[in-house]
Amino acid sequence: MHETSNEFAPASQGELQRFVQENAAGERRALYPVGGRTSLNFGRAATRPGTLISMAKLTQTVDYPVRDMTITLEAGVRMDELAAQLREQGQQLPLDVAQSNRATLGGVVATNAAGPRRYGLGTMRDYIIGVTAVDGAGRLFHAGGRVVKNVAGYDLCKLMVGSLGTLAIITQLTLKLKPLPESNALLWIPFGTFAEIDSALNVLQTSSARPIVLDVLNAAAARQISAEARLDCPCDGPVLVIGLEGTARETAWQVGQLKDELHRNQPTEIVLSEDESAVQLLQALTEFQTASDAPLTFRAGLLPSKTMEFIEQATAQNIAVQSHAGNGLVIGHLPDKASSIEQVAALLKPLRELACNGRGNLVVLNCDSGWAQDLPIMGEPQPAWPLMQQLKKSLDPHNILNPGRFVFCEST
Secondary structure: OOOEEEEEOOOOHHHHHHHHHHHHHOOOOEEEEEOOOOOOOOOOOOOOOEEEEEOOOOOOEEEOOHHHOEEEEEOOOEHHHHHHHHHOOOEEOOOOOOOOOOOEHHHHHHHOOOOOOHHHHOOHHHOEEEEEEEEOOOOEEEEEOOOOOOOOOHHHHHHHOOOOOOOEEEEEEEEEOEEOOOEEEEEEEEOOOHHHHHHHHHHHOOOOOOOOEEEEEOHHHHHHHHHHHOOOOOOOOOEEEEEEEEOHHHHHHHHHHHHHHHHHHOOOOOEEEEOHHHHHHHHHHHHOOOOOOOOEEEEEEOOHHHHHHHHHHHHHOOOEEEEEOOOOEEEEEOOOOOOOHHHHHHHHHHHHHHHHHOOOEEEEEEEOOOOHHHOOOOOOOOOOHHHHHHHHHHHOOOOOEOOOOOOOOOOO
């Protein structure tokens, strides 16, 4: 990640604000906010030594009006603890977060982490309605509010999502929630070719069912995920995974509807996982982006209509691939044979070109630390980067927060 000589773990929002103010007025040492430390390799490595700002002590629930289906909490709470608290009230924040026993709420916002259910249920941008944070000058600011109707400052809430701690240190968040479903199911549907899956996806465009998961796996990814879930699923070729949830009656109807609609595409079989086994499989799908010793893991985003071509290209290069096909997102693990920077660059080049041609980009989530400086970790330059640089200068005028992590965050 970056060289640091010490760590500071504030016990309160006020203590954090005073620390950042004193630093901005004094030596202006680089500050690196951390939560569960599950995504430290995402983004470029900073070159300046500095201080880690640990959010480990900021874990309080500030307000939880259950009937309003909103909650306000400090940013250091771990995602599995939040899920357990909400579950007691029959509620959920429907985001699939890898390593939820370590990942913190603030970290999920900073990295815009999401998983398979983003297709039907959205991402953090759909659930954050209020944020409190300390910027690089030590100024405490609030955006949004504690009620769903309040939209004041809503854009600033969204800007914190995916900012990788470069704009401000998030201290507190207000989220809207959803009820826990009575029932959930996942259909694991193997096909002979990706073209057959593409045809099935076209059928689903007019389906009466409302899937919340629409994932496509190649055989290599299917084997990993099936083993992780400890389920005996067919993994000889490409697989379409469809997720559903609702009341028991709604789920059963949708399962039957999808089986009828997909029958004409002649899948080799349809394996149904329900309730506990569905939870296991969803967890394995979620963990795929991190549960690997691959030399490099990437994420590509492109037009959904271009996704299948991308998956086929990656599969031809022996890359294990999972795609959130309805959203045009692809997670890939390079094979072990990619043992040098030259081999890695050769594998990524055609994939990056495909992503860019599909109005998207390809970023590296994790790789050997020795390769990071020689790869376009954050992908090809994007039109929005100059605007993001202006925002960075406004909220962090001395470039104190995570300097160098984004391309537009100069490290000097």
